[in-house]
Amino acid sequence: MKVPFGDMKLHYHSYKSQIDQAVHRVLESGHYILGSELEKFEANFEKFLGSGYVAGCASGTEAIYLALAAAGVSAGDEVLVVAHTAVPTISAISMTGATPVFVDIDPDTCLMNVDLVERKITEKTKAIVPVHLYGQMVDMEPLLKIAAQHKIMVLEDCAQSTGATYKGAIAGTLGDYGAFSFYPSKNLGAFGDGGAVSTNSRENFDKLVMLRNYGQSKRYYHDIVGINSRLDEMQAAILDAQLPYVGKWNERRREIARRYNQGLEGIVKTPVEEEGRKHVYHLYVIQTENREELQEYLLDKGIQTLIHYPNPAHLQKAYGYLGYKPGSLPQTEKVVKRILSLPMHPGLTDEQVDAVIEAISNFCREHQSSKSSAKVTANSIS
Numbered sequence: 001m002k003v004p005f006g007d008m009k010l011h012y013h014s015y016k017s018q019i020d021q022a023v024h025r026v027l028e029s030g031h032y033i034l035g036s037e038l039e040k041f042e043a044n045f046e047k048f049l050g051s052g053y054v055a056g057c058a059s060g061t062e063a064i065y066l067a068l069a070a071a072g073v074s075a076g077d078e079v080l081v082v083a084h085t086a087v088p089t090i091s092a093i094s095m096t097g098a099t100p101v102f103v104d105i106d107p108d109t110c111l112m113n114v115d116l117v118e119r120k121i122t123e124k125t126k127a128i129v130p131v132h133l134y135g136q137m138v139d140m141e142p143l144l145k146i147a148a149q150h151k152i153m154v155l156e157d158c159a160q161s162t163g164a165t166y167k168g169a170i171a172g173t174l175g176d177y178g179a180f181s182f183y184p185s186k187n188l189g190a191f192g193d194g195g196a197v198s199t200n201s202r203e204n205f206d207k208l209v210m211l212r213n214y215g216q217s218k219r220y221y222h223d224i225v226g227i228n229s230r231l232d233e234m235q236a237a238i239l240d241a242q243l244p245y246v247g248k249w250n251e252r253r254r255e256i257a258r259r260y261n262q263g264l265e266g267i268v269k270t271p272v273e274e275e276g277r278k279h280v281y282h283l284y285v286i287q288t289e290n291r292e293e294l295q296e297y298l299l300d301k302g303i304q305t306l307i308h309y310p311n312p313a314h315l316q317k318a319y320g321y322l323g324y325k326p327g328s329l330p331q332t333e334k335v336v337k338r339i340l341s342l343p344m345h346p347g348l349t350d351e352q353v354d355a356v357i358e359a360i361s362n363f364c365r366e367h368q369s370s371k372s373s374a375k376v377t378a379n380s381i382s
């Protein structure tokens with residue numbers, strides 16, 4: 001059975017009438033940038049979050065950049081973050097001129113190890129960026145306490161965690177800012193690029209709205225230095241048409257994760273969902289010693305898997321100037337060799353999930369028996 005990693009075309013065809021209607025409405029309106037569709041989506045996304053303000057922007061990368069810029073982060077500042085993330089988290093920090101400072105992760109959750117944060121704080125630390133990777137939130141309570149004690153701003157990278165919660169609070173409402181990506185495959189995805197910044201402060205929101213639109217307070221009056229990072233009307237309308245389904249899609253992702261968990265228990269290391277946190281499984285990531293062989297075996301059976309992410313930011317060529325070396329972040333470096341993301345999207349069928357479970361079980365059984373027969377041969381020679 002073929003099991004693709006994701007299926008955007010299937011997704012489009014499942015919601016074709018809602019999406020087509022949104023697209024046609026915008027085309028017919030003759031208004032394509034900063035209009036009523038964006039206002040409607042921002043208002044509905046604020047309701048989805050349950051508090052605060054939302055400013056749409058052009059991508060998740062720029063959402064992170066805009067939030068940091070709004071908080072005044074600039075050259076000479078340090079920003080604490082993990083190296084185990086999509087590199088755009090780090091690119092956005094670099095865009096401000098600030099220096100990313102990497103904190104190692106907890107190998108079970110693959111998230112920032114909050115116990116290691118305080119020792120990385122210096123007088124230059126201006127922000128902490130907890131990345132709610134794979135769909136699970138970072139341990140925010142102790143992190144917010146540390147940030148408050150040191151008067152450091154917190155920006156949640158919610159790109160992979162739309163709808164996730166921590167002790168009942170939804171991602172993007174706990175820090176000073178939350179940054180969302182609406183890249184097509186995300187839990188809420190546009191049909192192109194898109195992003196948003198959430199904040200609980202009206203003052204922050206006003207600044208974000210200026211920053212995303214050339215720094216203008218009104219047309220042709222530029223009060224601050226800004227950029228062009230707007231969520232266009234087409235993407236806003238498409239996102240708004242899909243927003244009512246995000247809760248249902250996240251529940252389906254959780255159902256699939258439970259099925260994987262049951263089928264793979266004791267066979268590979270399955271994802272850890274911490275108590276009090278609702279994981280929304282943007283990605284379902286297992287850990288195994290034989291990652292490359294397993295990936296090849298699955299591909300041979302028509303099952304597509306990916307690695308998020310094989311090369312951590314601190315060892316990327318672009319960040320060589322920061323001076324990190326292999327061994328700098330031991331847990332990150334250990335985990336990236338073991339992780340494998342299995343197919344995960346709300347359109348997956350139970351039969352497809354079972355086919356993945358069966359193939360992994362067969363691989364592990366075959367691998368185990370070839371390992372033990374190799375041992376027997378070695379023993380009989382000695």
Ligand SMILES: Cc1ncc(COP(=O)(O)O)c(C=O)c1O
Nearest residue numbers: 059060061086088089159181183
């Ligand atoms: C954790 C994380 N942060 C930031 C981004 C950047 O988002 P975008 O691709 O919308 O710029 C992504 C998406 O790839 C991501 O997964």
